[in-house]
Amino acid sequence: MNLWLVPVVLLLSCSEKPYVNNIIIPEPIAPKEYEFSKTPSWADEFDYEGLPDPSRWGYDTGGSGWGNNELQHYTEARPANVHVADGVLTITARKEAYEGSGYTSTRLISKGKGDFLYGRFEVKAKVPTGRGTWPAVWMLPTDWAYGGWPASGEIDILEHVGYDQDVVHISVHTESYNHAIGTQKTAFRKIQNASTEFHTFRVDWTPTYIRGFVDDVQLFDFQNEGKGYKAWPFDKRFHWLLNLAVGGNWGGQQGIDDDAFPAYFQVDYVRVYELLNP
Incomplete structure (x- = not known):
C-alpha cells in the first residue's frame, strides 16, 4: 500500500506549484483623471455697478422658506437687498x-441663464456674522427629472450658520443620502476670518465624483457608486443659487440676534470651468 501512495503525493506536489505561480492579482483600477478648462466658460466678476446682471441672474421671491421655516421675504431686484459695487456682489438681509x-x-438664481452638466464651480466669498444668518452658495436641478427634493439632487458649495462662526460646510443631498433621514453626505472645516476675508469655495463635478475644496484644500469627496439616480442624480443640468437666509431649521437653531442686522453676504466672483473629458 505504501508504494502506490508515493506517486500520488508526488503528483499533488507537482500540480500545486504551477497553480501557485499562476495566481494573478489584479491591479487596482485607477480613478479617471479629469481636466477642466483653464479659463471660465461662464462667470460673473461683478465688475460693474448696480443690480446683478440680468443676463446671468434671476430671482426666487417670496416668504415661504421652501420648507426650511426661514423668516425672510426674498425680494426681486431691490437695491436695499442686493447690489453690485466696487467689484463685489452684496446680498443684504x-x-x-x-x-x-x-x-x-x-435669493439669486442662474436658472435659464446658466445651466450646467459637470464642471468646476468656484466662488470667492465672505460670510456675515451673527446668530440667525444662513448664507449659501449652492446648486439645484434645472429640470427636476427624477422628481421633487431630494430625488433630483442638491449640491451645496458653501453654507455657514452664524451661531457656529467660521465653520463652513460642503454637502450633497439625494434620495438615498439626505439630512431628513440622517444619511446626508457632508464635510465641514473651521477656517480663520470667514467674515473678514474672502475665501474660495469650489466643487469639481464629474460623472464619477463630486469633490469639494476650501481655499484649494480638498474637504469633501462623494463618489458615484453606480446605484442609480437615488444615490446619484447628478447626470442632469443644475444651476447656481446665491442667498442669505434668516433663521430656519438650521440657521435659527440657537435663535436670532437682531443686532446682527443688517447682515451682509459678499461675493467677489462666480466662475464655471468646463469639464473637457467627460
Whole structure:
C-alpha cells in the first residue's frame, strides 16, 4: 500500500506549484483623471455697478422658506437687498416688516441663464456674522427629472450658520443620502476670518465624483457608486443659487440676534470651468 501512495503525493506536489505561480492579482483600477478648462466658460466678476446682471441672474421671491421655516421675504431686484459695487456682489438681509415677514433678503438664481452638466464651480466669498444668518452658495436641478427634493439632487458649495462662526460646510443631498433621514453626505472645516476675508469655495463635478475644496484644500469627496439616480442624480443640468437666509431649521437653531442686522453676504466672483473629458 505504501508504494502506490508515493506517486500520488508526488503528483499533488507537482500540480500545486504551477497553480501557485499562476495566481494573478489584479491591479487596482485607477480613478479617471479629469481636466477642466483653464479659463471660465461662464462667470460673473461683478465688475460693474448696480443690480446683478440680468443676463446671468434671476430671482426666487417670496416668504415661504421652501420648507426650511426661514423668516425672510426674498425680494426681486431691490437695491436695499442686493447690489453690485466696487467689484463685489452684496446680498443684504434686513430686519424690516415686508409682505408679512419680519426680514428681507435676496435669493439669486442662474436658472435659464446658466445651466450646467459637470464642471468646476468656484466662488470667492465672505460670510456675515451673527446668530440667525444662513448664507449659501449652492446648486439645484434645472429640470427636476427624477422628481421633487431630494430625488433630483442638491449640491451645496458653501453654507455657514452664524451661531457656529467660521465653520463652513460642503454637502450633497439625494434620495438615498439626505439630512431628513440622517444619511446626508457632508464635510465641514473651521477656517480663520470667514467674515473678514474672502475665501474660495469650489466643487469639481464629474460623472464619477463630486469633490469639494476650501481655499484649494480638498474637504469633501462623494463618489458615484453606480446605484442609480437615488444615490446619484447628478447626470442632469443644475444651476447656481446665491442667498442669505434668516433663521430656519438650521440657521435659527440657537435663535436670532437682531443686532446682527443688517447682515451682509459678499461675493467677489462666480466662475464655471468646463469639464473637457467627460
